[in-house]
Amino acid sequence: MSIRGSTDSVLLFYTINYVEYQRRYDTITSQEKTNLSHGYIPAEEYREMSNLGNYQTAYERFLKDPEKFWSEIASELEWFKEWDQILEWNYPNAKWFTGAKCNITHNCLDRHLNTEKRNKVALIWRGDDGSERIITYRQLFREVCRFANGLKSLGARKGDRICIYMPNTPEQIIAILACARIGAVHNVVFAGFGMESLHSRIRDSESRFVITSDASFRRGKRIDLKSIVDRAIVHTSVEKVIVHRRTRPRTELYSEIEIDFYDLMKERNYFIEPEVMDSEDPLFILYTSGTTGTAKGILHTCGGYMVGTYYTCKYVLDMKPSDVHWCTADPGWITGHSYIIYGPLLFGTTLLISETTPDYPDPGVWWDMVEDFGVTILYTAPTAIRMFMRHGEKWPEKYNLDSLRILASVGEPLNPEAFEWYYKVIGKSRTPIVDTWWQTETGMHMVTTLVGEKMKPGYAGKAIPGVVADVVDKEGNSKKAGETGILVIKGPWPSMMRSVWGNDERYRQYWTQIKDYYVVGDLAVKDDDGYIQIIGRSDDVIIIAGHNLGTAEVESALVEHEAVAEAAVIGIPDPVKGNIIKAFVILIDGYSGSEKLANELTYHVRMTLGPIAMPAEIKFVESLPKTRSGKIMRRVLKAQEMGEDPGDLSTMEE
Numbered sequence: 001m002s003i004r005g006s007t008d009s010v011l012l013f014y015t016i017n018y019v020e021y022q023r024r025y026d027t028i029t030s031q032e033k034t035n036l037s038h039g040y041i042p043a044e045e046y047r048e049m050s051n052l053g054n055y056q057t058a059y060e061r062f063l064k065d066p067e068k069f070w071s072e073i074a075s076e077l078e079w080f081k082e083w084d085q086i087l088e089w090n091y092p093n094a095k096w097f098t099g100a101k102c103n104i105t106h107n108c109l110d111r112h113l114n115t116e117k118r119n120k121v122a123l124i125w126r127g128d129d130g131s132e133r134i135i136t137y138r139q140l141f142r143e144v145c146r147f148a149n150g151l152k153s154l155g156a157r158k159g160d161r162i163c164i165y166m167p168n169t170p171e172q173i174i175a176i177l178a179c180a181r182i183g184a185v186h187n188v189v190f191a192g193f194g195m196e197s198l199h200s201r202i203r204d205s206e207s208r209f210v211i212t213s214d215a216s217f218r219r220g221k222r223i224d225l226k227s228i229v230d231r232a233i234v235h236t237s238v239e240k241v242i243v244h245r246r247t248r249p250r251t252e253l254y255s256e257i258e259i260d261f262y263d264l265m266k267e268r269n270y271f272i273e274p275e276v277m278d279s280e281d282p283l284f285i286l287y288t289s290g291t292t293g294t295a296k297g298i299l300h301t302c303g304g305y306m307v308g309t310y311y312t313c314k315y316v317l318d319m320k321p322s323d324v325h326w327c328t329a330d331p332g333w334i335t336g337h338s339y340i341i342y343g344p345l346l347f348g349t350t351l352l353i354s355e356t357t358p359d360y361p362d363p364g365v366w367w368d369m370v371e372d373f374g375v376t377i378l379y380t381a382p383t384a385i386r387m388f389m390r391h392g393e394k395w396p397e398k399y400n401l402d403s404l405r406i407l408a409s410v411g412e413p414l415n416p417e418a419f420e421w422y423y424k425v426i427g428k429s430r431t432p433i434v435d436t437w438w439q440t441e442t443g444m445h446m447v448t449t450l451v452g453e454k455m456k457p458g459y460a461g462k463a464i465p466g467v468v469a470d471v472v473d474k475e476g477n478s479k480k481a482g483e484t485g486i487l488v489i490k491g492p493w494p495s496m497m498r499s500v501w502g503n504d505e506r507y508r509q510y511w512t513q514i515k516d517y518y519v520v521g522d523l524a525v526k527d528d529d530g531y532i533q534i535i536g537r538s539d540d541v542i543i544i545a546g547h548n549l550g551t552a553e554v555e556s557a558l559v560e561h562e563a564v565a566e567a568a569v570i571g572i573p574d575p576v577k578g579n580i581i582k583a584f585v586i587l588i589d590g591y592s593g594s595e596k597l598a599n600e601l602t603y604h605v606r607m608t609l610g611p612i613a614m615p616a617e618i619k620f621v622e623s624l625p626k627t628r629s630g631k632i633m634r635r636v637l638k639a640q641e642m643g644e645d646p647g648d649l650s651t652m653e654e
């Protein structure tokens with residue numbers, strides 16, 4: 001196995017995974033090869049199934065006339081006034097569908113009411129305690145309008161920022177849509193965040209109102225939210241706090257600024273005209289914290305975001321109105337904004353939302369729900385899949401998962417082992433795996449493998465039609481196949497962020513590191529077919545003896561081992577090598593950590609990636625520090641090892 005690289009130190013890299021696949025592929029038996037190719041090249045029927053049809057044709061259609069391509073998609077939605085121009089590109093600022101007037105809730109709700117969707121189920125909600133609620137499109141429309149009228153009665157106006165700090169309940173979705181209805185800019189803060197994070201997000205966005213719940217529930221435990229809000233609004237511009245009171249006896253409301261969620265809706269009109277929004281008016285701010293740096297308020301606007309989420313639901317998730325779509329994220333993340341709420345409702349599909357934890361009361365709960373509700377599209381994260389792998393096949397095997405037809409993933413690289421497990425154990429080797437690469441900033445999916453196209457485990461896929469992605473060096477020159485480089489998006493797309501709230505300079509930085517290109521912050525490698533493998537964040541790189549190693553690659557190698565459920569690696573400064581690797585490993589149930597196993601894992605990494613990537617130390621652990629969106633916080637592990645201050649922990653999971 002060779003180490004390829006360039007003299008460019010940031011980009012000098014292994015291309016091991018690809019080379020290693022090739023090597024392993026060469027050594028397996030022909031019977032295995034048949035199974036493999038049968039498995040990963042989806043059956044012909046999927047080629048027919050996809051909404052888009054052939055990737056190549058669609059991509060060429062886009063390249064030939066990008067504006068026509070987007071205008072055709074936008075025309076499938078309803079606008080109060082058509083656009084004058086599709087795109088006004090004033091690098092690095094884009095305006096999409098200029099002059100157009102719209103309201104996203106009109107397309108999510110009103111548009112369906114004159115169709116057979118009026119009494120169709122919009123939301124199915126399953127609570128932490130197993131309770132259920134079902135809401136039709138008509139009902140959702142009425143509740144949103146009533147709540148929007150309630151907000152108006154408090155003096156909320158177009159452009160006001162409203163912070164939503166609620167658990168995953170129908171009321172949360174009603175609150176979000178009601179803001180959009182009246183043109184208020186929602187700023188959803190995930191209910192798992194603590195007081196400091198909430199406070200800084202309220203302050204930064206200068207929110208006038210906070211909508212919250214008295215409590216959220218997790219594993220049967222009540223988590224008080226209201227008392228967090230009480231403290232978070234001190235020294236802020238908040239005028240009113242609206243409280244959804246879920247628990248009995250009711251949480252008392254003390255001060256004059258507090259109002260009950262349902263009292264606010266009482267006797268309100270069941271209709272309110274949607275606020276006429278300019279295509280470029282703000283729709284929402286969503287703070288992205290990631291693993292490093294302070295949170296940025298990513299700003300999305302009305303028209304382009306609507307078109308982008310609609311398009312990708314249709315073509316990437318292959319959504320049909322008959323689907324029961326379950327995206328297991330929380331609406332507090334961009335995945336929830338785009339693929340629980342806006343996209344699927346634009347499409348008129350049925351959504352499952354749930355407050356449940358994947359392993360409570362037992363690791364079968366999700367599969368029980370898939371069987372029970374007949375879920376057809378499941379959209380989850382690699383970290384959840386690896387957790388299920390750890391509990392073993394016996395859990396999903398107890399349930400009938402035949403309703404599933406699309407399995408999607410997001411958040412971090414879907415390593416080949418997890419891909420295979422998801423594909424075989426959950427998908428019974430018949431459902432496509434759609435690994436979607438995108439970001440809070442992109443608003444919609446960007447790189448993935450469309451249904452019907454050949455799937456490659458470990459590779460997200462290609463840029464979707466409408467998007468131009470490439471792997472380049474620091475000067476912006478395309479890298480050759482097999483060479484690691486910087487992932488960039490060339491040119492604007494409709495659902496791109498428009499700014500960082502209150503910090504245009506921070507927005508510009510995404511576009512000015514390499515002229516004309518949007519630098520996403522991930523390293524990637526392309527193969528000969530143009531498939532993109534995401535290596536990891538460019539800051540998650542360890543330099544060992546002059547070679548750059550992606551933490552994700554070493555982790556992926558460790559997870560390949562049968563005993564390993566999850567792994568995180570960090571670099572520890574070393575006088576000789578610059579850095580050495582320390583690995584933290586969670587074992588699969590039934591295995592226990594020993595020196596022998598540590599040696600075996602080290603040997604395994606050596607065989608897979610080469611001696612340079614061998615961990616100098618392996619530590620067996622029960623859990624890893626993660627952000628609430630499931631990303632491993634390597635800097636926390638590192639600070640712990642180095643005896644340093646781990647910095648801001650507000651985004652960390654309990």
Ligand code: WT7
Binds near residue numbers: 437522
């Ligand atoms: C970062 C964006 C987009 C919703 C979830 C996270 C990583 C995301 C993938 C994927 C490999 C992925 C990237 C990206 N990421 N999806 N399919 N394969 N990496 O949103 O918090 O804005 O994070 O998540 O590093 O830059 P986010």
